[in-house]
Amino acid sequence: MSKIICSALSFSWSDGTPVFTDLSFTVGTGRTGLVAPNGAGKSTLLRLIAGEYEPLGGSVSVDGVLGYLPQTLPLAGEPTVAQVLEIAPVIHALRAIESGDASEEHFTVIGNDWDIEERARAELDRLGLGGVDLDRTIGTLSGGQIMSLGLAAQLLKQPDVLLLDEPTNNLDRDARRRLYDVLGDWKGCLLLVSHDRTLLDRMDRIAELDHGEIRFYGGNFAEYEAAKQSAREVAEKNLRSAEQELKREKRELQQARERAARRASTGARTNADIPRIIKGGLQRRAQESAGKANTMHSQRLDVAKAKVDEADRALREDQTIALSLPDTTVPAGRTVFHGQRMQVRSLFAGDGIDLSIRGPERIALTGANGVGKSTLLQLIAGLQPPDSGLMTRADGRVAYLSQKLDLLDLDRSTMENLESAAPHLPLSDKMNLLARFLFRGDRAKLPVSVLSGGERLRATLLCVLCAEPAPQLLLLDEPTNNLDLTSVEQLTSALNAYQGAFVIVSHDDRFLADVGVNRRLELANGTLTEI
Structure with a gap:
């Protein structure tokens, strides 16, 4: 096995x-x-x-046999498809024999792989690369095709x-x-x-x-999430129970101290006429008894505090973003963007494409890699001028989040970037927003350049969604790429709080469903269609 x-x-x-x-x-x-x-x-x-x-x-x-596909293929120069598949020497030997060269070295190279070309083409076909020639260099392939090619290389090893x-x-x-x-x-x-x-x-x-x-x-993952949620509910119950026990122990310790003080006061009056040597013995025994009781209650209090700390640790890593963004609201009938016959670099078919975005629409823009989805987002954002066509945008801010998350000043902290984005926001509100986006203490003061990918996403969302004025149209290009699951959940929470219109380019169907997409557009063969 x-x-x-x-x-x-x-x-x-x-x-x-x-x-x-x-x-x-x-x-x-x-x-x-x-x-x-x-x-x-x-x-x-x-x-x-x-x-x-x-x-x-x-x-x-x-x-x-082991097969391993890393995130980035370790490719040097411009290898061919056959070289990436690690079958180039065998293909060369096969072609040499076909041309009449029967050198023994060719048979040694081939071994038992006489059908390697057929098997390679079968794997490529399974992964959507059936039309890719084995002599083609990978510089002509998209990032997605290269990833599929890398998987085909591992599958050919029959691991x-x-x-x-x-x-x-x-x-x-x-x-x-x-x-x-x-x-x-x-x-x-x-x-x-x-x-x-x-x-x-x-x-x-x-x-x-x-x-x-x-x-x-x-x-599967859904069952894992259910198990984690059940564990969280148990942890919350344990925390509430531990906090109640801590309160009870604090109350009993205070009551024990008050009883000891009353006994000491009563004993002092009662023992006023007792000889000093006997009185001293009684006082020592009373103090020892009170001390033991105090120690016992203190120990129980320490145990209760430890239980609270343990229960709290089980919940402390909650990374949920919870916020309200009323300033991003867009009236239902308002047209926030309208484009007619938009064309750039002959990327789109015919006279170009048309697109209207109305009210708080949640639009998913889909299509194969390389068809122009990112270019269309840049047109909508005003970052790419059209070669022809008409575009109008409603009053209000349009925010564009590229795949690079490059909106922030990397040398400044999240706090400083927020101050630039929302200069009139009171300091107390800024601190509250930083906390809601999980930037607490020194994390809010670190330069953006040293933040993790998930932290940089949160910092960007904070400064975009809470900016003055708030955006009423949000454009996101593959926002879940390279994010861990926690960061995807945080992005989902933030977008569900956002009340404006957005257009998202994504291939993640689960993510698109979770953010409430209510309109889907597909860009294919230069044409934009509703699906």
Whole structure:
């Protein structure tokens, strides 16, 4: 049976920062999704299993042939498709023999792979690359096609164990569906890292990497979420119970001290005529008794405080964004954007495309990679002038979030960027908004350049959604790319609080459903159509 076994695995970065300490787990046959926040070590763990990193301690063993697809293919120069598939020498030998060269070295190179070209074309066809020639250089392929090509290369190895790191990154909807089908047929051991919840819902189990430990949950991602929610409800109940116990212990300690004080006062009056030596003994015994009672109650109070701290820690990592954005409201009948016969670089068919956005519409803009979706967003935002056509925008701010999240001043803090975006907002309101977007204490004062991807997204959303004036049209280009699951949930919360119109380019169907998309447009063959 194909499986991965990690025993007492330890790994640290070159500066001594620990990533894993004595991590042990086994992944057997079946499809396992590995989830954790960005920076927790998911990709590092895959690289350790793949042998790209050497552990400082412990061991990794893989039963069977291993295939590994990283987020970014390690490609040098301009290799051909055949070179990426690692079959170029065999193809060369086959063609040499076909041309009459029967050198023994060609037969040695081919081995048992006489059908390698047919198998390669079959894998390419499964992944939507059937029309791609083996001699084609990858510089002519899109990012999504390169990712699919990388997967085809691993599948050609006929691996028993397959590691995939964010395999749906850069894939359009059709390419994602083909990937889902391929993995649905998988019979070996699969361990994948992904923030694609549709893909994670096709897993047999979920492995959660948390603070250097792995916990396994049977079932798909939806069942994992249900289990986590149940655990959270238990943690909330435990916290309430611990807080009540703490209040009770504080009350009993205060009452015990008051009783001891009353007894001491009464004893002093009662023992006024008792000889001094006897009185001293009585006082010592009374003090010892009171001290023991005080110690007992103090210990119980410490235990109660510890229970509160433990229960609170179970909930402290709640990363939910909760806010209200009334200033972003757009009246239902208002046209916020209207474009007629828009054309740029002959990208669109005929005289160009038409588009109207009215009221608080929530629009999903879909289409294959490279058809012009990002260009259309830039036209709507006014960042790309049309070569021809007419465009009108209603009064009100239009905000555009590119894939690069490059709206903020990287050298300034989140607080300073917010001050620039909303200069008239009272300081108390700014601090409240920072907290609602989970920037508390020193995190709000750090330069944006040192923030994680998820933090930078939150900082950008904060400064865009809470700006003066508030945006009434929001344009987002692949906003979930490279985000961890927590960040996707935070983005979803923020967009559900937003009351204006938005247009989102995304291939993530689950995300689009969660943000309440009520209109879908598809850009294909230069034509924009309602779907």
